[in-house]
Structure formats: C-alpha cells, structure tokens
Amino acid sequence: MRKFLTLLALLVIIGCSENSEPTDESQEDNQADNSSGLPHKIGEPNDKVQPPDRAQWTAEDIYEQTEYEPYTGKFFKGLFAHNTFFMVEPGADVGSHESFPDEKVRVQLVERKRNLEKVEMVKEKVYQDGEKLAVQLPDQTGVLYTFSQEVLGEDDQVLDTDAVVYYVPPEEMNARMYVDKLKFSQDDTMEVHIEIWGPTILEFGTPYNLQQYTSNRWNDVLGDDKAFTSIGYTLQSDETRTQKIDLSRLELSPGKYRVIKSFDAQNTEVEAVLSVEFEIE
Numbered sequence: 001m002r003k004f005l006t007l008l009a010l011l012v013i014i015g016c017s018e019n020s021e022p023t024d025e026s027q028e029d030n031q032a033d034n035s036s037g038l039p040h041k042i043g044e045p046n047d048k049v050q051p052p053d054r055a056q057w058t059a060e061d062i063y064e065q066t067e068y069e070p071y072t073g074k075f076f077k078g079l080f081a082h083n084t085f086f087m088v089e090p091g092a093d094v095g096s097h098e099s100f101p102d103e104k105v106r107v108q109l110v111e112r113k114r115n116l117e118k119v120e121m122v123k124e125k126v127y128q129d130g131e132k133l134a135v136q137l138p139d140q141t142g143v144l145y146t147f148s149q150e151v152l153g154e155d156d157q158v159l160d161t162d163a164v165v166y167y168v169p170p171e172e173m174n175a176r177m178y179v180d181k182l183k184f185s186q187d188d189t190m191e192v193h194i195e196i197w198g199p200t201i202l203e204f205g206t207p208y209n210l211q212q213y214t215s216n217r218w219n220d221v222l223g224d225d226k227a228f229t230s231i232g233y234t235l236q237s238d239e240t241r242t243q244k245i246d247l248s249r250l251e252l253s254p255g256k257y258r259v260i261k262s263f264d265a266q267n268t269e270v271e272a273v274l275s276v277e278f279e280i281e
Helices: 002-018 024-032 059-065
Strands: 085-087 093-095 104-112 118-127 134-136 143-152 158-168 175-179 189-196 202-205 209-214 217-220 232-235 240-246 255-265 271-280
Touching: 059 158, 093 143, 104 134, 175 255, 175 271, 189 202, 189 232, 189 255, 232 240
Parallel strands: 085 158
Antiparallel strands: 093 134, 104 118, 104 143, 143 158, 175 189, 189 240, 202 232, 202 255, 209 217, 209 255, 255 271
C-alpha cells in the first residue's frame, strides 16, 4: 500500500512538472479562454469563401472571358479601363453615371462565377434619353457581378463597351489578434499581431485601449492625454500586420493587462472588438 501511494505521488509530481511551462498551443488556449469577456478572435480560417483577387482581371481579361465586345474609346472615356474591380455593399448604386443624350446605350448587370462564367442576367435596360448609366445592386451578399454599358448603333450593333467587376462580400469576418508570449518585462517592446483569414477586407487604426486587471475588474490604464497618430490600415485575406507597443514608455507596474482594438469588415456592417491578455513581471 505504501509503495502504491509513493508511486501515485511521484506520478502526480511528474505530471505537474511536465505542464509547468506553457506551449504555443496553451498560449492560444489562454487567449481564447481569457477572463476579459472579450475574445481574441472572431470566426475561423475560411478556405472555402475567399475574396476575388482584385488583380485577377485586366480590362482585356474581362472582355475575353465574357460575351462583351472590347472597349474602343469611340464614345466612353474608359472609366473602367484601369479600375476593373470594386468591392461594394449590397444594394449599392453602381455604374459610371455617365450620360449620353444622343446615343442608345444598353446597360447590363450579370451575376458571374469566379471565372466570370455567366450565372444569370440580373438587370438589363436601354437608355435613350440621357439618363445616368447606373443600376442598383440586389441586397444579396457574397455575389460577383459584371456591369457593362454598350453604345448601340443601327440594328443594335455594338459600337463601344465599358465593363467592370463588382463584388459584394458576405457579412462575415474571420480574424484574430495575438502575441508571441504571455509575459513581458517593463522594458520590453510587445508585438501585437493582427491576422485576417477573409473573406472580407479588415479595417482598423493605430489606436488601442490598455487595461489592467485589479480588484476583480478591468480598469483603464491610458489617460485622456495619450495621443495616437491617426493611421488607418486594411488587410487582405491571409495577411498579418504587427503593431509594436513600447511598454517602457507606459511605466506599467507588474500585473495582468489586456490590449483592446476595434475592427471593421470593409463594405459590410460587421464590427468586432478583440483583446489580447499579457502579464508584466
């Protein structure tokens, strides 16, 4: 019996010693299960729904992969010749907004697959009285469209074309904020990493809030006199940006802290507030 108890105690000691140092996975778990009430991430990596590559199509690519005649410049100014891709909100008013009172212009809005294969004609209208060349998108999200405008001659022969791709991203954000380690000294420079998994573009700025956990609650550390250089950033899918925080300038006492930042998904109504915890030794 005594040998059994001694062996059991030894196993307990060994088990505790093996788990005394946090691994990268346990650091991730600590961030996910923090006591702040604010998550360190929103969503998960999403490989199935990724935004189209805005550099995927030139104007020539669009004409080659669709049923449209190429741009000639006889009537249109070529507003979409170099800017061929736009991310927009559902229900947005899109188009060139050009006006041609003396011409017959056909406008089409077509839903497309990622390879620009036609799915269906959404809207088609012929303008002959100088109306602004524009249409309103449906309220759907996660949809790719082409908008085209064609000047028509006799027998509806196409004399000039200008076409562009619009993408309405889904109402979704998949991103995380993390640090490489959980404990820092008062003189360290902490690197806070912000990673976006798509399918939307992440928008955020340099400002952050810093709080310390004292008396069983989170309390603001930064005073009103803390000024930030106002810089805005955008991150494409699978990109990461690192923000450095010089802890020595903040004169922090030992304890438990968290950094809080706000994020938006571009062209959506999705917002998120994320936090990452750390300790000052």
